[in-house]
Amino acid sequence: MLRTLRVIRLGWLLQLKTMLRSGFDVMTAVFTPILYASIAFFLYRRGGQEETLLWVSLGAAFMGLWSATLWGAGNTIQRQRSQQTLEHAIASPTPFLVTLIGTSVASSTLGIYSLAATLAWGRLMFGVPIDLAHPFLFALAVPAAVVSLGLLGIVMASTLILYRYAWALANTLEYPIWLAAGLLAPIALLPDWVRPLSWALAPTWGVRAVRESVIGGDPLFAIGMCLGLAVVYLVVATFFVENFERLARKQATLSLT
């Protein structure tokens, strides 16, 4: 267990180093949340009350968090395949899921920056107040959301172990998930058939937990759903990674050559 944690910690640290040494990654991480936040504020500012703007601000923060998580988890596998380190990571005695968790947590760490940057941008540029209704539950809601989003990112990225072009499909799911999770508009506005899908998505419960801990309400149920979904995602990710790895060794898709 201790060794597993050490692998995750070092994977996290080195992935952060890798991302911070890429001008593209840094620029994307720094400016994307600010852009998302600005678009959301301009959409809702006219006629919007303070509470609505805060609601939108937190939704925009989760747009950035989800994009960073999804991009990070998928890009890690794609980059490893193109620089031919994917085979090395898989041929090591450490289960590949453990190495994936370390690198995905690094992406989620940048996602936390996205949350903070969005709130700060809203405060500075648009005067949106940041008064936490339940500070303790907010401190619980953020890590619960980050963990569940991170594990959902791993579930989606695991398909990349087997199919090198799976990312084309996963990328197209970025915007629909923003909508289905109620990040920009309330889920109540969506057709009924979308709701079961919304309930299965970590961003739905993550944003609800954070919104209710900031604006007011009872975030405990949403926090519980985040943690429950995290367990489900972990089980699914374990199954997918183990089986996709075995299939990739059978179908010879780990390497580009």
Add this chain to the structure above:
Amino acid sequence: MTVVEAENLRRTYRTTTGTIRRRSLEVEAVRGVSFEIGEGELFGLLGPNGAGKTTTIKMLITLLIPTSGSARVLGHDVVKDAQWVRRRIGYVFGGDRGLYERLSGLDNLRYFAELYAVPAREQKGRIAELLELVGLTGREKERVEGYSRGMRQRLHIARGLLHDPPVVFLDEPTIGVDPVGARELRATISSLTQAGKTVLLTTHYMFEADQLCDRIAVIAKGRIVAEGTPQQLKDRVADGSVVEVEVYGIEDAAVERLRALSGVTAVAVEEHEQAQLLVVQTAPGRELTHVILSHLDGASVGRVTSRAPTLEDAYVALVTEA
């Protein structure tokens, strides 16, 4: 004691051709390869590009599942006991990829030390020892993206040895490395068996196989066509002779006619700057120099020499026959 056993290993790849009318093709990369490697032995797998060397190694190191056949390392099946095998083997692929480019050499080694469960208190000393062994001490804090090909290759070797594995697989480890660096690498490889490790080495270079390997298997078109000590392989062609003819503009048809000549065992054409070197191996007791020259169909002929066969000639003959 047998450390590595391959038994009738086969591996087929499925590939597609065409853009609109896609057609699925099956390529048999390895077609029933069998061999055994004893403890402390340095075994060479020698063959041209596409012969199946890398595919064979990838099956042995658990990265590819064989289509059929089986392989064992230290008595454990590479498919059923993949995790057990992974803990006890090291491997090095040739080429300059396979490293985390934006990280330093030291960070690369630290990460793989964790992945290979090197105990935390031993990591620092082990990494320092390996950096010294491969001659990268003092350069370990630089990013890998700035390393030369030789430095990357040496870092690969250090990575493969981090957990002190008893069995090491080296896939063309000196490819693309300058002569001095390659000589140092060969000395490092040689020291592995002196340290009691069992090594499987694939290479294109005959002199490397000749210098390093206890036994060699020649692989061509996915099959092992010969196996033995370097001397035994040389002896296969020792009684014959080799005629080398410097030619200018020889045509493929003429080469094919030479191959069909009675007494000719193998023909190879080496491209030099402006000329070609025609290397013709002949059977024992046959003097064919005049016959060969008369079959060159008007191509300009330069220097003509005759010499005794080398391991490279044995290899060319075996690969040509396959």
